[in-house]
Structure formats: C-alpha cells, structure tokens
Amino acid sequence: MEIKRLSAAGLAIATLVFGVAATWPKQEVQRSPIYGVELPKGYRDWQVISVAHEAGKNNDIRAILGNDIAMKAYRQNIRPFPDGAIIVRVAWQYESSPRNDSVFPAPQSFVAGAPTNVQVSEKDSKRFAKTGGWGYAQFEKGVADPSVPLIQSCYACHIKLDAIDKQADLVFTNYSE
Amino acid sequence: MEIKRLSAAGLAIATLVFGVAATWPKQEVQRSPIYGVELPKGYRDWQVISVAHEAGKNNDIRAILGNDIAMKAYRQNIRPFPDGAIIVRVAWQYESSPRNDSVFPAPQSFVAGAPTNVQVSEKDSKRFAKTGGWGYAQFEKGVADPSVPLIQSCYACHIKLDAIDKQADLVFTNYSE
Numbered sequence: 001m002e003i004k005r006l007s008a009a010g011l012a013i014a015t016l017v018f019g020v021a022a023t024w025p026k027q028e029v030q031r032s033p034i035y036g037v038e039l040p041k042g043y044r045d046w047q048v049i050s051v052a053h054e055a056g057k058n059n060d061i062r063a064i065l066g067n068d069i070a071m072k073a074y075r076q077n078i079r080p081f082p083d084g085a086i087i088v089r090v091a092w093q094y095e096s097s098p099r100n101d102s103v104f105p106a107p108q109s110f111v112a113g114a115p116t117n118v119q120v121s122e123k124d125s126k127r128f129a130k131t132g133g134w135g136y137a138q139f140e141k142g143v144a145d146p147s148v149p150l151i152q153s154c155y156a157c158h159i160k161l162d163a164i165d166k167q168a169d170l171v172f173t174n175y176s177e
Numbered sequence: 178m179e180i181k182r183l184s185a186a187g188l189a190i191a192t193l194v195f196g197v198a199a200t201w202p203k204q205e206v207q208r209s210p211i212y213g214v215e216l217p218k219g220y221r222d223w224q225v226i227s228v229a230h231e232a233g234k235n236n237d238i239r240a241i242l243g244n245d246i247a248m249k250a251y252r253q254n255i256r257p258f259p260d261g262a263i264i265v266r267v268a269w270q271y272e273s274s275p276r277n278d279s280v281f282p283a284p285q286s287f288v289a290g291a292p293t294n295v296q297v298s299e300k301d302s303k304r305f306a307k308t309g310g311w312g313y314a315q316f317e318k319g320v321a322d323p324s325v326p327l328i329q330s331c332y333a334c335h336i337k338l339d340a341i342d343k344q345a346d347l348v349f350t351n352y353s354e
Binding site: 047056061100105108157174 | 225233238276281286
C-alpha cells in the first residue's frame with residue numbers, strides 16, 4: 001500500500017514538474033468507469049452458470065461463470081443475489097470449424113474463436129444502490145474498457161429486464177442444470 | 178461393500194425364486210457399455226475448456242469441462258493427455274430466448290434449454306489401449322446410455338480426427354483463453 005501511494009504521489013509530482021500526464025500504474029486502471037469494478041482474480045476457473053450464443057453485432061459464443069456466492073444463490077434459487085455475488089461473462093468470436101466439420105457428416109460445428117471481451121456484474125447493494133445493487137465492467141485483454149457510454153449501457157439494458165421479469169434481479173442468465 | 182454384495186446376492190436369489198429379473202442396484206448400471214466409463218462425481222463444478230454450438234441433428238449448445246488433470250494438460254499444452262484426464266461435454270437444447278430478445282434491439286439471443294445428454298471421454302492408456310487410450314460414455318439424466326452402436330460411434334468419429342490433426346490426441350475441443 002505504501003509503495004502504491006508513493007508511486008501515485010511520484011506520478012502526480014512528475015505531472016506537475018513536466019507538465020504532462022504521467023502514466024498511471026497499471027493496477028490503478030483495472031477498474032471500470034462509474035462503478036470501479038475490477039476483473040476478479042481467477043475468474044476463468046469459476047464454475048459454469050450457463051452458455052449462450054449472441055448473434056447480431058456481437059456474434060459471439062459465451063460462457064457465463066459465477067463465483068461461489070453467485071453459484072450458491074443460483075443453485076438455491078436465492079433472489080435477489082446476495083452482496084459479493086459476481087457473474088462473469090466470457091465471450092469469444094463465434095466461428096464455424098472446418099476442422100471439425102471435415103469429420104462430421106455435414107457442416108455443423110460452431111466453436112469459440114479469439115476472445116472478444118469479458119463482462120463483469122458485481123453485487124453490492126450499498127455501493128451500487130443507484131443501479132439496483134449491481135456494478136458493471138468490461139475488459140478487453142484484461143484491460144478495463146474506459147468508455148463511459150459503454151458502461152452506462154449496461155444498467156440501461158439490464159433494467160429493462162426488470163419490467164418483464166421482476167424475479168431476475170436484473171440478471172439475464174438462468175442456471176443450466 | 179458388504180451391503181452391496183448382499184443386495185446383489187439378494188437380487189440374484191429373487192430372480193431365481195420368482196423367475197423374473199430383479200432390478201439391479203442403480204450404481205451398478207452407471208457405466209457405459211464396452212468401456213465401463215462412469216459419470217464423474219462433481220463434473221458440473223469443473224472448469225471450462227471451451228463452449229460450442231452443434232447444429233444439425235443435435236442442435237445443442239454445450240460446455241466442455243475438464244478435471245484438474247485435463248485442465249493442466251490443456252494449459253501446459255501437454256499431448257497426449259496423461260492418464261486420468263477426463264473431459265465432460267455437457268449439452269443443452271439450443272433455443273432462442275424471446276425473453277432476452279424482448280430487451281435487445283433485435284432477435285439475437287440463443288441460450289441453453291433443457292439438458293440433452295452428457296458425454297465423457299476418459300484417458301487411460303492401458304485400460305483403453307485399443308481405442309487410442311480413450312474410453313467413452315454418454316448419460317441421459319444421469320443414466321448411462323446402454324446402446325452399444327452409440328458408444329461404438331464415439332471412437333469411430335474421434336479416430337477420424339487423427340488423420341487431419343495428429344496432435345489433437347483424438348480430442349476435438351481446443352482450450353479457449
């Protein structure tokens with residue numbers, strides 16, 4: 001902590017002295033705008049809530065993963081999700097697989113290509129009280145997307161679900177047995 | 178073990194006495210034909226190797242999960258897979274989601290519906306020496322599919338991959354970062 005503070009102070013001084021914005025230490029930018037949500041450590045090892053294909057502009061295939069608090073809430077059907085629940089949506093380019101199809105009787109295999117982005121929904125009913133208790137983030141190659149309009153679009157879309165499915169607690173994904 | 182043996186003996190006696198086949202204890206039929214591969218305990222909690230959509234006759238969306246030995250081999254790019262590696266393919270009906278689409282700008286959301294079946298590939302280079310070291314199984318609602326032609330079709334298909342991708346060790350799924 002002390003090193004971080006000194007480093008931040010040093011950068012602030014550098015900014016003043018040299019008149020240019022110094023580069024902020026990397027760990028300080030790993031949070032989303034508005035919410036300050038981080039990419040959770042070890043999320044790639046989390047359990048699967050479900051999978052989906054998002055056609056249209058995204059055209060991705062995705063795994064929706066949960067930390068232990070989220071998985072417990074899903075499996076015990078607890079809503080709203082308790083504080084500390086984190087849902088991570090990992091997406092990859094949706095691609096046909098000529099390799100697999102060459103073995104199959106017909107072209108039919110669609111697989112995960114290059115990673116696109118990772119979205120995080122974190123529940124904290126106090127910290128994110130203004131947005132239904134959820135904070136949002138999007139990461140590309142592990143770096144938080146700094147776009148404010150992008151991050152604003154998360155809640156703007158999730159709140160729409162509330163009108164048609166009040167029990168969902170603003171979460172699109174249902175658990176798949 | 179003793180109880181199991183007594184129970185099996187009891188069923189054998191019942192079969193002799195009453196002249197009809199008594200129901201075998203459930204745990205005894207939880208193995209695939211040919212290979213005797215079981216549904217691994219706790220597989221639904223395993224980590225994600227990748228996801229895919231299988232169109233055509235299956236029309237499913239699937240998560241491919243691995244036990245610790247399989248995940249380590251994938252992440253360290255170890256081939257052939259070591260003995261003890263187990264890969265589980267969980268599949269659900271591929272369905273459009275009118276609920277999600279009602280919120281989205283266009284129909285674009287395809288999600289996991291009801292479970293279809295679970296397929297297991299287990300590596301044991303000695304036990305399954307005749308089939309490239311892999312044993313196969315398919316389960317519907319936790320029950321091993323007893324179809325011999327179905328289980329024969331596993332290796333018949335996986336071995337075709339060997340002709341075009343020798344490094345794959347008969348495994349279709351690649352790891353998604």
